[in-house]
Amino acid sequence: MEKTVRIEAFLHQDLTQEEQAFLNQAVEASKQSHAPYSEFYVGCSVSHQNGKLILGSNQENASFPSGLCAERVALFESAKTLDANKVMELAVYARSTKYEVPQMLVPCAGCLQVISDIQNRQKAPIKIWMWDGGDTVYRAQDAGQFLPFHFELHKK
Numbered sequence: 001m002e003k004t005v006r007i008e009a010f011l012h013q014d015l016t017q018e019e020q021a022f023l024n025q026a027v028e029a030s031k032q033s034h035a036p037y038s039e040f041y042v043g044c045s046v047s048h049q050n051g052k053l054i055l056g057s058n059q060e061n062a063s064f065p066s067g068l069c070a071e072r073v074a075l076f077e078s079a080k081t082l083d084a085n086k087v088m089e090l091a092v093y094a095r096s097t098k099y100e101v102p103q104m105l106v107p108c109a110g111c112l113q114v115i116s117d118i119q120n121r122q123k124a125p126i127k128i129w130m131w132d133g134g135d136t137v138y139r140a141q142d143a144g145q146f147l148p149f150h151f152e153l154h155k156k
């Protein structure tokens with residue numbers, strides 16, 4: 001079995017105004033991050049079929065496992081109205097004074113599972129934009145580029 005991954009790379013300056021604005025919303029979301037432990041501030045913007053935008057930021061907790069990633073903070077809000085309003089695209093951005101931000105800021109495996117599950121529920125892909133704030137922006141057509149196999153339940 002073989003899987004081919006396709007990730008597109010763009011220069012930020014070549015993106016449309018709408019695309020840049022979408023990424024900027026992820027930057028805005030990162031300002032609401034609560035990350036006193038990692039000092040890794042993540043923002044996520046999620047666009048919907050009807051134009052609605054949901055923002056999320058990572059929320060750390062003194063009890064570490066109780067925290068949550070920016071993507072899931074936004075996506076669980078998005079999922080509440082999924083039946084009437086599909087998720088179209090997701091942008092993730094991060095900055096940190098403590099760690100290097102990966103140039104291609106791939107969501108963690110837990111978030112990829114959630115994105116993948118929402119794709120299955122809505123029967124439509126979710127484009128994933130990844131930006132470290134630099135010149136290059138990356139985009140994947142769906143979570144399957146990073147998570148070709150995912151956990152799924154089917155009723156008997």
Ligand SMILES: [Zn+2]
Nearest residue numbers: 069107108111
């Ligand atoms: Zn995550």
